[in-house]
Amino acid sequence: MGYKTDWFKGIFPALVTPFTPDDRVDEAAYRELIRFVLPHVNGVVPCGTTGEFSYMTMEERRQAIQICLDEVNGRVPVLAGTGCTSTRDTVALTTWAQEAGAAGALVVAPYFLKPSFNEVYDHFRAVDEIGLPMVLYNIPQCAGTHFKWWTAEGMALDFDNSIGIKDSSGDLPFMEAMFEKVSGKVSIFVGHDEVVQPALAAGADGAILASANLIPDIWQKVYQATLAGDIETAQAWQQKVQKLVRIVVRCSSTQAVKEGLRAMGLEMGNSRHPIMPGGGFKREDYEELRLQLEALGKIEQVPVTYDLGGRQVETRLCATPQTPRTISGFVLKVGEGFAGPPFQELAHVDLLIGLKDGPVGRAIERSLAEWGAERGLQLINQRPRTLIVPTVTLRTAKQRRLFAEAAEGVNLAIRASVEDGFLPEGALDDLALIVNAFVHPAASIAKRVAFNNYKATMQAIRKALEGRPTVEELLHEKASARHPFRYAP
């Protein structure tokens, strides 16, 4: 018979494992991350899915768990990820974790070869015999093995050392079945960041989350509000972070969390291959994640100088380590932005920023004078002087109407960039922008066109000013880049 412990409740981040540039576990960064989350959490999980356990050697996993135990030093429980695909390895690592002093083990469903239910059951029974408190971990989207309620119930009730179930499926009917079958007997944790608040409200004892690396404090608020019966506050926070966590969960969470931490100033390296930057976590996802972190106040504003050639303007903006502290070269800056889905409503923006008396300003005046009206050019802003140009010639009333939506999105992005400091008030009289915006001739959903152009323009402005992508990024991704129109259907 499993049991409930006092310590297994609340918010547990599934810690990322930082790697050094030469691909070793980065002990210093790991300790820094643990110190960052510790004030806000009820426990930590080293070597979970977000910790890339499946890309680490047994030696590295022991090393990471050991560092974690040492840094935490008893202040909160350490729930060590010890699951492997074979029973033999899982038993070995769990036995080691028990000796090392872990409070418990998070054991993932044996994956890849998709063992049958009774094989899964016997796998966990073998781990149970070690005697370390064990959390059964259901994550069908990665493991390919889904706990059926009767398996989970059997394992929770039959085994002496079962203390809980972590369900990352996001499948609330499954979770409700677990409440029905085993609540009160073992703890039930939610592991899907998009449904934390509803799961807690429905009775989950806590959450083990990838995004709790980034926003442990907010998840603690959701947890505390729920405990206090303040559902409205909990809901409000969940909704506030919904976009952020959707990006994290759906887009290679390991890389997403690491790039988010990097934007916040915590360098954790990248995920190990085959997960890579610009892969499942796409470039545009990064831009959106960054904006969300900014909106939550997670990226600090710093002073940045704009050198406008002869004149300097000071601004404050949310800088990442990639943001130069002095930005110059305002003759001509080029930025690109891309946002979707859906396909026919996607936005692709080519954006130029430059001085009014440089190539950008001259092109605006000349194009307006010579072919502006005929080709649908619109001056949508005076400060900065902004020209929007349709990439594809507008032929129908519907296309013109949808392009107006795109222009609205572009304009919103410019106003937002004035407000957030990327287009500093003091430079607005000097700067000119050309925004060449693509609207698919078959686009339909008007508001999506506006939203996507807003996002694409936000990205393009920042990329132009920060000089991104960098040559280093281009070299890293040149072979793996997947151009969507290069291939036949």
Add this chain to the structure above:
Amino acid sequence: MPIKVPWLKGVFPALVTPFVKKTEEIDEEAYRRLIQFCLPHVDGVVTSGTTGEFPYLTREEQRRLVEIGVEEANGKPVVAGCGASSTQEALTLVRDAREAGASAALIVTPYFLHPSDKGVFQHYYDIATQVDLPIILYNIPQVMDAYLPRTVVEDLADLPTVIGLKDSSGNLTYTMELLEYAGERIDIFVGHDEVVLPALAGGVSGFILASAQVYPEVWQAVIRLVSEGNITQARLLQRQVQKLSRIFCRYGGGVAVKAALKMMGLDMGPPRRPLKAVGGALIHETQAEIRLELEKLGKIPVEETEFAYPTGPLAERFGDLEITPAIVAEHGMRVGSGVAGQGLDQVQIDLVAGGKDSPLGDAYALQLTYPLHGREALTTILEPALTVRPATLLLPTLPQKNLRQANMIYGPTQSAVARAIVDALETGFIPPSAVEDEVMIALATVHPRALNRHALYQAVYSAATQAIAQAFAG
């Protein structure tokens, strides 16, 4: 005891249903034309199947389609699609089909409410025992979200009026299982255009296909070649139509078939709403691809185009950008040119690089304000959200007259130029100082009838690499 009927073999097109624009009424004349068009190369026709948009047709319309089919088919069998969600409605449709003269009814697995195995069995059993018309079972999980269970087929095959099964799943493991358990008793037809040859080699009796109204003669030839044991030649035929078959199966269905027929001069009108003729399941880019494939198959004539690759002194080729040889010289701009590829894949890249504060900076900015009616400049990207540096515009020298032509520029050409630039950054041909200080404009001349994306990519990469080498070497 089950009986195999002698006529149930060979090639059956799943006919589209033509509609009149705006009113969405059935266009009977067009339907007759379509049947006459296919008839010489088919063994029968199928009315109001999935390709025929059966869920959007009324009972009366489905009956009318069978009547027209019988009138036009000149004695060849007409199989009536009698798909319905409820058993009662299916029974009504099958009775209608019988009265209208159909040879058999094609009955899809009951859909939407997902009945159990028992319910599915009973659906077919009721029809088979209550109406005296041969029936063909129909498995199409991609729209029904469920397979017709093999064990149900195994039992249904014992009923005397069940004569066949159409399997549109494209899942050959399922098809082989059906052949194993029911193939002795009923005829198995393949309904997935992408796997016709392997299914035929595996033992199916024939095909009910969307593409059998576009290239029925190809499928007849495949049957003939396989019967002669000439698998090698049959493979070539299947491969020739592989991409179009894939488009029909996966990227537009009946809508894509209508688009193809229209290009071939058989206007079957739009689909019924909510489907769109283009811009919905069939996107414009795919429509352009259909044209390209029909050209390859010789189904539509290829427009001859006159054009020339730019010649003359290199520095004179950038006049469109208002960059003259004098400006090139005065501002120390770098120019280079490269040519590669053969025949339709021959490409030429003429490249100019120069300082952002030179007239090339002005030209760069100006190009982005100027939709050129078919010669739009675009930023060179490795993939979306990954622009190359130094910032580079790609400008086609020839007007892009259609999307099919544009696809060659915006896909293979753009990505190959991007890759050549980034490779040149790595080798150091393009110096680090150029990343911030310079811009480049690449003029691309691609044959208007180029159609091999892979060969084009290779040629553009090679031409762009030469152009960069020449520009930055001196």
